[in-house]
Amino acid sequence: MTRLAALLLVLGGIAAPASAQNIEFLPGMEWDQPPVVTPGETDRDPPSDAVVLFDGKDMSAWENGEQWPVRDGIAFAGKGYVTSKQKFGDCQVHLEWSAPSNVKGDGQGRGNSGVFLMGIYEVQILDSYDNKTYADGQATAIYKQTPPLANAMRKPGEWNTYDIYWTCPKFNSSSQLEEPAYVTVVHNGVLVQNRFALRGDTAWNHPPRYVDIGPKGPIALQDHGNPVRFRNIWVREFEPPTGQRREPMMMNHSDGTTKTLAEIAAEE
Template identity: 55%
Template sequence: MIIRFSHFAMSVSLALSSIVCFAQKAPRNGDPKLTEYWDPAVRVVTPGKTNADPPSDAIVLFDGKDLSKWKSDNDGSAAKWKIEGNAMVVVKGAGNISTKEAFGDCQLHIEWRTPAEVVGESQGRGNSGIFLMGKYELQVLDSYNNRTYSNGQAGSIYKQFPPLVNASRGPGEWQTYDIIFTAPMFYADGALKSPARITVFHNGVLVQNNTTIWGATQYVGTPNYEPHASKEPLILQDHGNPVAYRNIWIRPI
């Protein structure tokens, strides 16, 4: 009661005091320079010719010519996927391929194409995957008129989050993922400090909006986090289907 009364009293006193009343809103007359700062200067990056082309500070992981930035994830030998046109194509049985370089937080552009000839259904049709840090899978699948479990279709964080919408193009068409990835962080004792997060545009349409990832992708059972380095290689999956990739570039952020 006392508190309320004193507030009432204060309101009255404020109402009587034009000077104080005038001060109620943040003032908008004054020196605009007080909210301007010039340092640090912002680093210049030359954008690509189109928005799909690599900007000047990107690391080009595949430019259509060779697999020199990649190795077999099985044994570290040369990557055995094949080059067709300006694309690299999964060779069934050649296994997953991994970048030689490791990455943490990044912006990643990658283009992919499932086979024009539709074979199989659900997870059997045009299946591959992009493993950020080799652990967190963004699903690649022919999800055009191909129903599967929602948390396993194209644009999903596999077995975790469905995409917000299904923005798939058809089989045989090139599709794009534009990705912002934030790496997880761990305490010294191995406990999770902050989980991985991901934003994905599929063919220009937002399908993951700063999604919090649950842990390393698992086919069976619960995903969970186990501590790992702050940078890990990017892995592309051989799931037995001749999925093609092209124009892959990454910007550490």
């Protein structure tokens, strides 16, 4: 068997003779070790690198937070939006919310709020339990852009969990869009948005459009006149893995030698 044939067997996942089992493919990146993060005691608890925006005590992490009352560890939507004082880039957002158990109204008038990434891109909050409205305006919709993959709402008065994974849009030095924003959302353990590429902001009164506001932005919660409740809100930023580029190569563990794919191809 030639070395190139052995390479193809290894890369193709085909059972190879014993001599080929000593051949290891080394990719074109020597990766750095990822940072160590201590998880919370449960999946809903903040991990060690999270920024806690609401822990049941007060709304001091938010602009206008004094307008949202806190009782028994729960924040209630009050007068006006609240916006996090800290800005975030690519991030994971965890929050828990509950629509009023005393059901009033229907459609968009029932348990309406929203969580805004970078202050302008909305993941809808709405009591969508047995409450029909336009599909791209129900709970976990990317407002006016796409419905969720499923309606995973719990009954009014019960707590819903959003886990949002956000990738910021990327602009060049001339503020021209190079890459759109992406969002993945898990609602009560159910995947409802799968790396959706946003077409721009999520306004009610104009088509989506992108505006370069910088590499980071705040988290905002909407006051829509409904007494929606919130608890346990935290955010953790993340960055892509890092490493040093190199030529892809094969290592022969029987003698410790390495050769690049180009060298192997040249030998054939």
